[in-house]
Amino acid sequence: xxxxxxVVLDSLPLYFSGVLVxxxxxxxxxxxxxxxxxxxxxxxxxxxxxxxxxxxxxxYVIRGTPMMVQLFLIYYxxxxxxxVRASFLWPYLSSATVCACLAFALxxxxxxxxxxxxxxxxxxxxxxxxxxxxxMSRFTFYRRILLPSALRRALPQYSNxxxxxxxxxxxxxxxxxVDITGAARTVYSQYYMPFEAFITAGLFYLGLTFILVRxxxxxxxxxxxYLAPRxx
Amino acid sequence: xxxGYGATIIDGTWLTLQLALSSMAVAIALGLLGAAFRISxxxxxxxxxxxxxxxIRGIPDLVLILLIFYGGQxxxxxxxPMLGHDDYIDIDPFIAGVGTxxxxxxxxxxETFRGAFMAIPKGQGxxxxxxxxxxxQVFFRILVPQxxxxxxxxxxxxxxxxxxATALISVVGLQDMMFKAKNAADATHQPFTFYxxxxxxxxxxxxxxxxxLRYLEKRYSAGVKAVEI
Numbered sequence: 001x002x003x004x005x006x007v008v009l010d011s012l013p014l015y016f017s018g019v020l021v022x023x024x025x026x027x028x029x030x031x032x033x034x035x036x037x038x039x040x041x042x043x044x045x046x047x048x049x050x051x052x053x054x055x056x057x058x059x060y061v062i063r064g065t066p067m068m069v070q071l072f073l074i075y076y077x078x079x080x081x082x083x084v085r086a087s088f089l090w091p092y093l094s095s096a097t098v099c100a101c102l103a104f105a106l107x108x109x110x111x112x113x114x115x116x117x118x119x120x121x122x123x124x125x126x127x128x129x130x131x132x133x134x135x136m137s138r139f140t141f142y143r144r145i146l147l148p149s150a151l152r153r154a155l156p157q158y159s160n161x162x163x164x165x166x167x168x169x170x171x172x173x174x175x176x177x178v179d180i181t182g183a184a185r186t187v188y189s190q191y192y193m194p195f196e197a198f199i200t201a202g203l204f205y206l207g208l209t210f211i212l213v214r215x216x217x218x219x220x221x222x223x224x225x226y227l228a229p230r231x232x
Numbered sequence: 233x234x235x236g237y238g239a240t241i242i243d244g245t246w247l248t249l250q251l252a253l254s255s256m257a258v259a260i261a262l263g264l265l266g267a268a269f270r271i272s273x274x275x276x277x278x279x280x281x282x283x284x285x286x287x288i289r290g291i292p293d294l295v296l297i298l299l300i301f302y303g304g305q306x307x308x309x310x311x312x313p314m315l316g317h318d319d320y321i322d323i324d325p326f327i328a329g330v331g332t333x334x335x336x337x338x339x340x341x342x343e344t345f346r347g348a349f350m351a352i353p354k355g356q357g358x359x360x361x362x363x364x365x366x367x368x369q370v371f372f373r374i375l376v377p378q379x380x381x382x383x384x385x386x387x388x389x390x391x392x393x394x395x396x397a398t399a400l401i402s403v404v405g406l407q408d409m410m411f412k413a414k415n416a417a418d419a420t421h422q423p424f425t426f427y428x429x430x431x432x433x434x435x436x437x438x439x440x441x442x443x444x445l446r447y448l449e450k451r452y453s454a455g456v457k458a459v460e461i
C-alpha cells in the first residue's frame with residue numbers, strides 16, 4: 001500500500017484553515033465554559049441543598065449524556081419549536097458555529113465545575129483560617145484566597161479537560177463545520193483515500209495535543225511551582 | 233409512545249448496550265496487555281505500550297473511528313483479491329465499532345491499569361516469585377486481583393466515557409439508538425423529542441452503571457480500612 005503524499009500536500013491549506021476553526025471553537029467554548037463553571041463550582045460546594053442541588057443536577061445530566069446528543073439537541077432540536085424560530089435569537093441559533101460553541105461551552109462548564117468544586121473542597125484548612133484571622137470579608141476571602149488557590153490546584157486536571165475538549169471539537173464536523181475533522185472528511189470524499197485523509201487529521205490533533213500539554217506544563221511551572229516535589 | 237417509534241428506539245438501546253459491553257471486553261483485554269507491556273522491564277515492550285497509549289489518547293475518537301472504519305474497509309478490499317476473493321466486502325458496522333472502541337479505550341484503560349499496578353507494594357510480586365511462581369502466575373494470581381480494587385474508580389470513568397462514545401458509531405452506519413433517533417427525527421420533524429428521549433436513556437444507563445460500580449467498589453474494598461480524616 002502506498003501513502004499518497006501529493007493528496008496530503010494538495011489539501012494542506014484546507015487542513016490549516018481547519019486548524020483555525022478548531023482553535024476558534026476551542027477557545028470560545030473554553031472561555032465561556034470557564035466563566036460558567038466558577039459560579040457552578042461555588043454552588044456545588046454550598047451546604048444549602050437549594051443552592052447545591054440545581055448545580056449538581058446540571059453537572060450530572062450533562063456528564064451523563066453524550067456530547068453528540070447535546071449538540072444535536074441544540075442544533076437540530078431547537079428548530080422544532082415555533083417560539084424559537086420566531087424569536088430574535090433565531091439568526092444566532094440557526095448558525096452551526098454558535099450552536100457548536102454553545103453546546104461545547106455548556107458541556108465543558110459541567111466537567112470544569114466538578115474539577116473546580118473538588119479543588120475548592122481540598123483547600124487547606126490553614127489558608128481558610130488565616131483569611132478569617134486576618135478579618136477578611138467573605139467576598140475578599142473568595143477573591144484573594146479561595147479562588148486563586150483552588151484555580152491553581154485545579155490546573156493539572158483542567159489540562160486534561162482542555163485536551164478532552166480539543167478532541168470533542170471534532171464533533172463540529174457533524175454539524176457542517178469544516179474543522180480539522182471536517183477537512184479530513186472533505187478530503188476523503190474527494191479522493192476516497194481514508195488513510196491519507198484521516199492520518200493527516202490525526203497528526204494535526206496529536207501536534208495540538210502536545211502543544212497544549214507543553215503549555216500547561218509551563219503554566220504549572222509558573223503557578224504551581226510551590227507544590228512541585230523538591231528536585232534535590 | 234413517541235409516535236410509534238418507541239419500539240425501534242428500544243431496539244437501538246439494546247444494540248447500544250451490546251456494543252458498549254462488547255467493546256469494554258475488548259478494551260479490558262487490550263488494556264491489560266498494554267499495562268503489562270508498559271510495566272515490563274524490556275525497553276522496547278514498554279516503549280511500544282507507551283506509544284499505543286500516547287498516540288491513541290492524543291487523537292479524537294471520531295477521527296479514529298472514521299480512520300479505522302473507512303481505512304479498514306479499504307484495506308480489506310485491497311487484500312481480499314490477493315487471497316482470491318473477488319466480491320466487494322462490506323464490514324459489519326457492529327464488528328468495526330467493537331474493534332474500534334475496544335482499541336481506543338484499551339489505551340485509556342492501560343493507563344488506569346498501569347497506575348493501579350504501580351500502587352501495589354513491590355513486596356507482593358517478589359513474594360510470589362519467592363514462592364516459585366512464573367511471571368504469568370504472579371501477574372494473574374497476585375497483581376491482577378489486587379489491582380481491581382485500585383482500578384475501579386478509573387474503570388468507572390472509562391466505562392462512562394465509552395458508553396457515551398458509542399453514539400459516535402452511528403456515524404458509520406450502525407443502527408444504534410442514536411441512528412434510530414435520527415431516522416425518527418427526520419420522519420416526524422420532531423428532533424428535540426427524539427434526541428431528548430435518547431439523552432434520557434443514556435442518563436439511565438450511566439446512572440445504573442454508577443450505582444452498580446459503586447457497589448462493586450465497596451465489595452472489593454472489603455477488608456481495606458478506609459481512613460477518616
